[in-house]
Amino acid sequence: MQEFKVKVYYEDTDAGGIVYHANYLKFCERARTELLLSLGIEQDGYLKQNIGFVVSNMAIDFKLPATLHQSLMVQTKILKIKRASIEFSQFILNEQQNIVFHANVIVACINPVKGKPVAIPPEILEVLKSAS
Amino acid sequence: MQEFKVKVYYEDTDAGGIVYHANYLKFCERARTELLLSLGIEQDGYLKQNIGFVVSNMAIDFKLPATLHQSLMVQTKILKIKRASIEFSQFILNEQQNIVFHANVIVACINPVKGKPVAIPPEILEVLKSAS
Amino acid sequence: MQEFKVKVYYEDTDAGGIVYHANYLKFCERARTELLLSLGIEQDGYLKQNIGFVVSNMAIDFKLPATLHQSLMVQTKILKIKRASIEFSQFILNEQQNIVFHANVIVACINPVKGKPVAIPPEILEVLKSAS
Amino acid sequence: MQEFKVKVYYEDTDAGGIVYHANYLKFCERARTELLLSLGIEQDGYLKQNIGFVVSNMAIDFKLPATLHQSLMVQTKILKIKRASIEFSQFILNEQQNIVFHANVIVACINPVKGKPVAIPPEILEVLKSAS
Numbered sequence: 354m355q356e357f358k359v360k361v362y363y364e365d366t367d368a369g370g371i372v373y374h375a376n377y378l379k380f381c382e383r384a385r386t387e388l389l390l391s392l393g394i395e396q397d398g399y400l401k402q403n404i405g406f407v408v409s410n411m412a413i414d415f416k417l418p419a420t421l422h423q424s425l426m427v428q429t430k431i432l433k434i435k436r437a438s439i440e441f442s443q444f445i446l447n448e449q450q451n452i453v454f455h456a457n458v459i460v461a462c463i464n465p466v467k468g469k470p471v472a473i474p475p476e477i478l479e480v481l482k483s484a485s
Numbered sequence: 486m487q488e489f490k491v492k493v494y495y496e497d498t499d500a501g502g503i504v505y506h507a508n509y510l511k512f513c514e515r516a517r518t519e520l521l522l523s524l525g526i527e528q529d530g531y532l533k534q535n536i537g538f539v540v541s542n543m544a545i546d547f548k549l550p551a552t553l554h555q556s557l558m559v560q561t562k563i564l565k566i567k568r569a570s571i572e573f574s575q576f577i578l579n580e581q582q583n584i585v586f587h588a589n590v591i592v593a594c595i596n597p598v599k600g601k602p603v604a605i606p607p608e609i610l611e612v613l614k615s616a617s
Numbered sequence: 618m619q620e621f622k623v624k625v626y627y628e629d630t631d632a633g634g635i636v637y638h639a640n641y642l643k644f645c646e647r648a649r650t651e652l653l654l655s656l657g658i659e660q661d662g663y664l665k666q667n668i669g670f671v672v673s674n675m676a677i678d679f680k681l682p683a684t685l686h687q688s689l690m691v692q693t694k695i696l697k698i699k700r701a702s703i704e705f706s707q708f709i710l711n712e713q714q715n716i717v718f719h720a721n722v723i724v725a726c727i728n729p730v731k732g733k734p735v736a737i738p739p740e741i742l743e744v745l746k747s748a749s
Numbered sequence: 750m751q752e753f754k755v756k757v758y759y760e761d762t763d764a765g766g767i768v769y770h771a772n773y774l775k776f777c778e779r780a781r782t783e784l785l786l787s788l789g790i791e792q793d794g795y796l797k798q799n800i801g802f803v804v805s806n807m808a809i810d811f812k813l814p815a816t817l818h819q820s821l822m823v824q825t826k827i828l829k830i831k832r833a834s835i836e837f838s839q840f841i842l843n844e845q846q847n848i849v850f851h852a853n854v855i856v857a858c859i860n861p862v863k864g865k866p867v868a869i870p871p872e873i874l875e876v877l878k879s880a881s
Binding site for chain 1: 758774778779791793817818
């Protein structure tokens with residue numbers, strides 16, 4: 354499991370005084386990017402070889418509101434690795450260790466030009482498996 | 486079913502050349518707001534009475550990419566009305582009528598101060614039921 | 618002068634209860650895009666010919682707050698057309714016709730690969746001049 | 750001068766492959782918030798006393814594009830402190846120390862209920878002056 358810290362700024366909140374629901378998806382994407390970067394996987398390099406990673410499914414529970422200037426922790430775990438997709442579980446906790454947000458996220462490996470699923474490159478598969 | 490048109494601008498896209506995944510949630514929220522406003526339900530008025538509507542769960546399929554300057558149609562249907570929550574089904578279609586995005590969205594009625602579920606006000610329930 | 622209507626949704630606001638300051642820039646960009654599209658200028662087509670339009674300077678006055686569900690009007694005027702740049706004046710008004718926001722915006726024509734200014738294509742220049 | 754690091758994620762970019770222009774304003778706002786927090790100034794506390802800080806003017810130069818996964822440095826300096834406003838100068842540099850963005854930002858102290866300028870509380874003035 355990887356942990357990634359996020360601070361809530363004005364840009365993340367809405368007129369309800371809490372984090373706007375769609376912005377948790379940004380926090381999760383930052384954390385997945387950092388997880389991949391920490392494993393040496395640079396998405397932009399693969400993009401030039403027509404291999405892209407896109408979110409294909411999410412199942413989300415919004416559990417508790419988060420507010421301005423809170424520090425949140427995004428916990429990211431790889432749940433399942435398939436031939437052309439990776440399933441992540443991502444929890445966001447507040448400073449009191451309460452769960453604010455949970456999502457199961459399936460990221461598909463695709464050829465962005467053709468829009469078709471392709472096999473995850475073997476070197477990525479290997480790194481992901483050793484990390485999960 | 487209500488239909489709400491959205492145009493894709495630069496702000497909605499990312500370096501992958503397509504709509505950033507979290508931004509579909511904004512499109513859906515705009516459409517739900519317009520559906521409620523068209524039924525005469527003003528969320529800000531209820532907020533002053535400590536009755537708020539927050540997204541509590543989403544199950545999302547990202548089906549196809551959408552690109553800059555496309556016109557998208559958000560179709561919103563009320564699936565289920567419970568004592569303290571409403572379930573919506575929302576499809577986003579591109580100009581070729583292909584499904585770009587689908588989500589089932591549960592919106593909970595809460596007291597935002599206490600963070601606890603509360604019953605949907607009867608006048609809202611009535612309007613929603615007649616619309617679904 | 619072109620007029621473009623914008624509705625304020627939750628995504629546009631922040632915990633201060635008003636439109637987040639950076640989001641007015643999105644409203645202005647939407648309006649400039651619609652102005653160019655109405656003149657038959659499609660930025661994506663030119664991008665394939667390595668001609669891009671980017672904001673190079675802005676002088677902004679935030680005059681009044683705007684709040685949730687307000688309808689705003691973005692008024693866009695072309696102030697000056699130079700060899701490699703266009704200067705716009707953009708006002709945002711609320712329903713009471715009060716000025717909420719004003720910006721002078723300089724958009725530069727560049728070669729996005731080299732990052733260097735290039736002359737605005739003559740057919741665009743002509744259309745812009747007839748519109749200003 | 751305070752330095753604040755920002756990483757560019759997908760959410761920050763647009764279909765032009767670079768950081769969307771309005772998002773630099775978010776980076777600057779994060780840096781100003783951290784500067785104020787580092788000085789012990791908590792904006793949310795003052796908001797409860799009807800003292801708010803809002804951006805009233807910006808003069809912006811967009812100098813160079815920034816791209817996905819770059820690390821940027823936001824440098825924030827207090828230029829001028831007046832009775833009811835603070836002027837900041839903010840530079841954003843890339844890893845090669847090139848200036849990507851510069852803005853002069855005037856933040857006004859207001860009563861958010863009345864929407865009128867008010868004097869900056871003396872304890873904040875003192876802290877700001879010692880920091881500038």
